[in-house]
Amino acid sequence: MKKNSMEHYVYDHIKTAILSRKLAPGKQLVENKISNTLQVSRTPIRNAIKKLSLEGLVDIIPNKGAFVTSPTKEEIIQAYELRANLEFLAASKAMDSMTEEDFTEIKKSIEEENKVLLNKNSEAYVKSNKSFHVAITEKCNNTFLNEFIVTLINRTNIYLLLYDEFFDNPEQQPYSPDEHTYILNLMEQKNEVELKIALENHFKRAFKSLDIRYNEYKEVDEIF
Known part of the structure; x- marks a missing residue:
């Protein structure tokens, strides 16, 4: 080899x-x-x-x-809180530059997100989830803000892959697509007050879905 x-x-x-x-x-x-x-x-x-x-x-x-x-619990909380603040800043700036076509394309990405979630495909989900958020924040036209947000998305996606209980609970239904649709609707309405609250609640929900107690682990020689 x-x-x-x-x-x-x-x-x-x-x-x-x-x-x-x-x-x-x-x-x-x-x-x-x-x-x-x-x-x-x-x-x-x-x-x-x-x-x-x-x-x-x-x-x-x-x-x-x-x-x-x-990551410690405190680190995860800090990452999600910072994401909520930075993504609100980016989304509020992006609203004025987004077109009908932009909103239509993002809605299609939410439909795709729902499909991969129903299939419990975690890696496909983090890609579609990232696509939704980046499609919005990149419209703020602030290179530095976008770089910070993408870094945080990549970091919190790791937390999701490691800990999100959704992918181990066959009874749990996906919540993210509905919340993403609500966030997008608020942006179309240019409702900044409710948008800030929605983003804060969205990331609080994401944190609460993480099960850091997961313990069905193995040794290296048991896996390979």
């Missing part, structure tokens, strides 16, 4: 294990154990871990090692 292929092989295995909630947040990724289990050298393992670190799925701590990202 070529070097790049081995790196991708390791990367794909670790990422899948994290996103499928088999490796616990905070779990150390021990190179020797991964090497023995996957029968690959340590170089592609290190490169794969670095790539996962850049994506926010792994934390590399000097003199300690690499660990599956494990």
Whole structure:
């Protein structure tokens, strides 16, 4: 197997294990154990871990090692609160520049979001969810504001993939598409007061849906 292929092989295995909630947040990724289990050298393992670190799925701590990202409750709350404030700022600026065509396209993205949620497809959901929010915030025409928001979306999407109980609860119905539709309607009405409240409630609901107690985790050699 070529070097790049081995790196991708390791990367794909670790990422899948994290996103499928088999490796616990905070779990150390021990190179020797991964090497023995996957029968690959340590170089592609290190490169794969670095790539996962850049994506926010792994934390590399000097003199300690690499660990599956494990955000504190306070960090998650801070991220969602900041998102609510920044996205309100962007959305309120975007309202005047959005056209009927923009609103129509965003409504189509909500329909797609509902489909992937009904199929319990978590990775497809975070993509459609990001598309909805970015389609709105990019219309604010503020490059720096958009960069900050995208960074926060990427970070909170990791929290969603790691902890959102929706994807493990067959009885729970999707709520996000309805809330997104309501937010979009308020923007069409240019109702800033209600929009601020709706965004705050939307992100509070997102935080409450996270189940940080999830504990059906395994060891590396049990997974691969």
